Amino acid sequence: MGEFTQRARAATEALREVFPATPLQRNEHLSARYGAEIWLKREDLTPVRSYKLRGAFTAMRKARAADPGQAHFVCASAGNHAQGMAYACRHFGVRGTIFMPVTTPQQKIDKTRMFGGNSVEIRLVGDYFDRTLAAAQDFCGKATARFLSPFDDDDVIEGQASVAVEILDQLPEPPDLVVVPVGGGGLSAGVTGVFAEIAPMTDFRFAEPLGGASLAAAVAAGEPVTLKRVNSFVDGAAVARIGARPFARLKAIRAAQVLAAPEDRICITMLDMLNVEGIVLEPAGALSVDVLPDLADVIRGRRIVCVTSGGNFDFERLPEVKERAQRYAGLKKYFILRMPQRPGALREFLAMLGPDDDIARFEYLKKSARNFGSVLIGIETKSADSFAALIRKMDEAAFSYRDITDDDALAEFLV
Incomplete structure (x- = not known):
């Protein structure tokens, strides 16, 4: 046992004063989906719902x-x-x-x-x-x-390393691959430190939010760098600059080991874990599960551990999470239409909607001095393919429209 692992094990034993080891649970839903043996290290179940x-x-x-x-x-x-x-x-x-x-x-x-x-x-x-x-x-x-x-x-890194000590104690043999979420780098530095000494054959992937990819930037530069902009949605991992001490332990990792999770896709993962498994994860806590589709070919037939790092989710944010998930999945779009100001124009547009299309937002600004009025419309549907049919019909009818779903500036202002 190496020196770092000895300190990490001492930290693990001391932690038993305040809480037992968090569960390491095999997840049948994810295992079946990816053809792998997938285990979740449930850090969302500590007394404060995070590691x-x-x-x-x-x-x-x-x-x-x-x-x-x-x-x-x-x-x-x-x-x-x-x-x-x-x-x-x-x-x-x-x-x-x-x-x-x-x-x-x-x-x-x-x-x-x-x-x-x-x-x-x-x-x-x-x-x-x-x-x-x-x-x-x-x-x-x-x-x-x-x-x-x-x-x-x-010392913080040493404490986070207790996660790795528990994983190795809870499995009969080391996993093939561990997926760890990354923010400031303390957790990943601690976990990799223990595995390097005890189970060096275990591979790693590091998941960070696309709008806060400070580890990827540091790996590319060879040193910590400060991101110019950070998307704060994944608040538990939205860090503009990875820590110097953690990166000193992580600098040997390869760029291919670092995966970026789009913020809106994380919302799909959060809803999937909530609705299918009854597991409440905050955005940062869902990172390790969210990147599994990017690893589908790598993990098939292997034993994988995903660290679900936290479950401090404010359910007042649930509507936002659902909105983001629908937009990423292509099930919800926003358009600005130029509607002719003549009788029957709106009826013509409504006739273009399919049986599964539902209007979720509608604002019509009529100006008497113009021949056209602007309409902000949000549409939800059950299949992303429905929008292809709607857009084709609008084009055939020569409707003037603009899809603003992916226009962040307009969407934040109008939606």
Whole structure:
């Protein structure tokens, strides 16, 4: 057993003070779909519904062992890391100051406060995370407190490595391939570190959101780089720059091992897991399952472990998830039509719709000074092929229209 694995196993044993090993479950639905033996490492079933508790607890435990007087910890987080640290603060009876963006949903603030109780203070600072992080670090410089990074910390990485220790303990032999979600890189750095020492023949794939592909960018550049833009939908993994310490452990991976998951496709995966399996996953928690179609030829007949990293999903977001899923699957489209201002024009258009086409949005702006009015229309259907028939009919009737489904600027403004 290597030195890193020894530390990871010690972290795993210490974690048993607060929760048992999370289940490693064979998923028959996914196994049948892909012709493989697919197991889910259910990190969505920790006390805080994500793996982040592992790193926060381990770093806090080791800091207090090194300095028993260390009784104040600080972090900046809008989600799972905040909840993990709050839970650890309450367990150790220490003070925690948690900085969160002003824009953090109230549900996440309430859950963080619930886990931390009287042990934590929540401060809302900044509209964007960069401002929140700067405020937290400035606070640490003025107070005798330790900053607890969500991923760029060796002790946090060590705590996340406990996921790998449990996987290897729960299977009779190592898996052929492990799929790990990537945000800041703490989880993937820890898990790969243990497997490199214990089961080096196990292969890896790393799943990150298409709009936050910081690992792919770092692999291409040979060092961490800051993305110019980040899509925040996959909030648990939407990181503009992978951590320096995690990347130092990951820099040998190949570009082909890093897979990008489109945000809208992730929504299809979330709904599939919810409706078929009854498993609630947040967007980041669904990453490892979402990239399985990209691995169909690689995984057939093999034993695969997907780490489902979190289940902190706010069901108020469900309509948005459904909307994104329908649009990605081609089952919902938005058009702007130029409708002739004459009797019967609307009736002609409605006659073009098929039996499974349903109007989900309709806004008609009639202007008396023009011969045409603009219509915003959203249409849902049961088969993506239905839209080909509708578009053909509109073309044949010489209707003037514009498909704005994939126009992000217009869709965000109008839909």
